[in-house]
Amino acid sequence: MKALSYWGVAVSLMTTVSAVALTPPTFAQDANPEVLAEKLKLLELEIEKLKQQLQKTEQKAEKGEKIAKKANSKVAYLEEKSETIRPSSWHLAGYADVGIEVSNGENSDTFTSGKFNPAFHFQYKDLILFESELEISTSNTGETEIDVEYSQLDFLLHDNAVLVAGKFLSPVGQFQERLHPSWINRAVNAPAGFGHGGIQPLSEVGLMLRGGVPIGNKLFTYSVAIGNGPRTGHDGVELEGFGRDDNSNKGLSGRFAFFPVDEFEIGASFLTAKVLEEDADGESLIAASIEGGSEDPTNSTSRPYNLWGADFAYTRGNWDIRGEYLNAKLERDGPNNASVSEPINDLKWEAWYAQAAYRLSGLTNSTFIDKLEPVVRYGRFTAEGDHEMEDELSEKRFNLGLNYWATPSVVVKTGLEFRSYLAEHREDDTRLQLLMSYGF
Amino acid sequence: MRKYGKTISYLTAVALVTLVGLGSAGAAQTKAKPKKPDPQQIARGAKAWAKTCARCHNMRSVKDNSDEEWHVDVTHMRVRANIPGNVARDIEAFLRASNK
Numbered sequence: 044m045k046a047l048s049y050w051g052v053a054v055s056l057m058t059t060v061s062a063v064a065l066t067p068p069t070f071a072q073d074a075n076p077e078v079l080a081e082k083l084k085l086l087e088l089e090i091e092k093l094k095q096q097l098q099k100t101e102q103k104a105e106k107g108e109k110i111a112k113k114a115n116s117k118v119a120y121l122e123e124k125s126e127t128i129r130p131s132s133w134h135l136a137g138y139a140d141v142g143i144e145v146s147n148g149e150n151s152d153t154f155t156s157g158k159f160n161p162a163f164h165f166q167y168k169d170l171i172l173f174e175s176e177l178e179i180s181t182s183n184t185g186e187t188e189i190d191v192e193y194s195q196l197d198f199l200l201h202d203n204a205v206l207v208a209g210k211f212l213s214p215v216g217q218f219q220e221r222l223h224p225s226w227i228n229r230a231v232n233a234p235a236g237f238g239h240g241g242i243q244p245l246s247e248v249g250l251m252l253r254g255g256v257p258i259g260n261k262l263f264t265y266s267v268a269i270g271n272g273p274r275t276g277h278d279g280v281e282l283e284g285f286g287r288d289d290n291s292n293k294g295l296s297g298r299f300a301f302f303p304v305d306e307f308e309i310g311a312s313f314l315t316a317k318v319l320e321e322d323a324d325g326e327s328l329i330a331a332s333i334e335g336g337s338e339d340p341t342n343s344t345s346r347p348y349n350l351w352g353a354d355f356a357y358t359r360g361n362w363d364i365r366g367e368y369l370n371a372k373l374e375r376d377g378p379n380n381a382s383v384s385e386p387i388n389d390l391k392w393e394a395w396y397a398q399a400a401y402r403l404s405g406l407t408n409s410t411f412i413d414k415l416e417p418v419v420r421y422g423r424f425t426a427e428g429d430h431e432m433e434d435e436l437s438e439k440r441f442n443l444g445l446n447y448w449a450t451p452s453v454v455v456k457t458g459l460e461f462r463s464y465l466a467e468h469r470e471d472d473t474r475l476q477l478l479m480s481y482g483f
Numbered sequence: 484m485r486k487y488g489k490t491i492s493y494l495t496a497v498a499l500v501t502l503v504g505l506g507s508a509g510a511a512q513t514k515a516k517p518k519k520p521d522p523q524q525i526a527r528g529a530k531a532w533a534k535t536c537a538r539c540h541n542m543r544s545v546k547d548n549s550d551e552e553w554h555v556d557v558t559h560m561r562v563r564a565n566i567p568g569n570v571a572r573d574i575e576a577f578l579r580a581s582n583k
Contacts, residue, residue, distance in 0.1 A: 202568030451541035
């Protein structure tokens with residue numbers, strides 16, 4: 044027992060001694076009050092800094108909370124305000140325009156059209172959309188004309204596929220399907236070779252599958268249609284949707300497009316079909332010079348008609364730049380033509396245009412200048428294989444224009460058009476154009 | 484007879500495609516559009532609207548249309564411009580959140 048407590052005393056003594064020996068003599072430093080005060084000051088500063096930081100953090104947290112509250116109340120507000128969408132909903136849209144054209148050529152000065160295009164859209168849930176647009180206009184001779192531009196059922200099959208059935212605008216190229224309404228088109232009229240009487244197909248009656256598919260972060264789009272196809276008519280090949288097919292060959296057409304960057308789209312289109320040599324009246328139009336051609340329309344030979352095209356669009360900021368090319372060919376060589384002494388050429392058509400528009404918004408402080416948009420377009424349309432047709436169609440068209448956009452879809456367009464016909468006996472003409480259009 | 488055969492096969496094809504279409508559209512319907520406005524979807528929609536809706540024509544004001552009109556109109560544009568369905572739903576959510 045005793046021995047143990049001696050040991051205990053010894054150990055505790057040793058620890059005390061070593062502790063004292065190892066600890067530096069603090070009193071030696073603290074003894075200087077100036078240094079101490081300095082240190083205290085530094086500490087106080089540090090504490091002040093920390094306090095400020097804390098305050099900032101608190102303020103930030105408060106702000107965050109406020110933002111969150113705002114977002115929540117906005118969501119609640121939207122929830123309250125958001126109309127319930129009825130299963131069957133609809134929208135009435137369309138456009139109307141009126142214009143004046145002054146020409147120094149064969150045409151007399153005239154007020155043009157005054158078109159009214161009402162468009163109806165009815166949607167049932169997320170299953171089906173019915174869309175139809177009529178074109179109501181006054182003909183040159185004063186009659187009211189009503190055309191069905193399109194009347195189609197769109198089945199929303201899948202996020203990347205819509206099935207369209209009925210009469211629809213042709214998916215070939217970009218002008219007809221996307222730009223032709225006068226509140227969209229930045230020029231006063233259609234480029235040469237496009238629109239009515241041109242070689243861009245206008246519409247089709249049949250079925251079309253279309254959609255957009257993202258590949259990585261790029262968008263690829265497709266539209267493929269099968270329909271009654273074009274027919275022969277008084278102007279050669281009529282590229283419109285017909286209510287019935289006059290031959291059992293269906294027309295196949297479509298467009299594929301790709302966006303290398305968001306602002307730039309490139310597209311490629313095609314149409315392949317067969318048309319009868321004779322029109323509905325039994326008149327042979329394609330091989331007019333064939334003697335002894337078959338009289339019976341049901342016996343008439345079908346000729347291959349093929350078209351291809353390419354287009355691009357660049358839309359960024361104030362710029363809107365587009366271009367389009369179409370190439371079509373009707374083969375006339377065939378069994379019926381074997382007996383003819385003079386060779387019958389294939390009919391060929393080519394049309395292209397390039398257009399640039401620049402909106403002057405944001406350049407000055409003037410709200411008037413903000414709404415102006417100069418536009419320039421050049422295009423060329425040529426036909427080959429039949430002299431009469433060549434003379435009638437072939438032309439170069441140069442347009443200069445200035446648009447005033449009162450609202451995004453109310454526009455006053457002014458333009459100067461220089462038409463230069465390729466036929467030698469036809470005089471060139473210059474036209475001054477004015478068009479007002481309202482898309483609603 | 485051959486002619487009728489061809490017509491019948493066209494009709495059958497159309498009927499089949501339509502039926503399959505309606506069936507799958509019906510299936511898609513159940514997952515469509517969340518009822519509550521979703522801030523993230525609205526943000527996605529704003530971005531998609533900015534990069535999609537001025538490609539062909541001037542951008543219309545978001546306040547031009549009611550919810551129901553935008554609903555129908557965006558579907559119309561989805562078809563015309565080949566916009567993927569999910570992107571169209573985002574754009575619709577944005578337009579409906581911004582027209583108030």
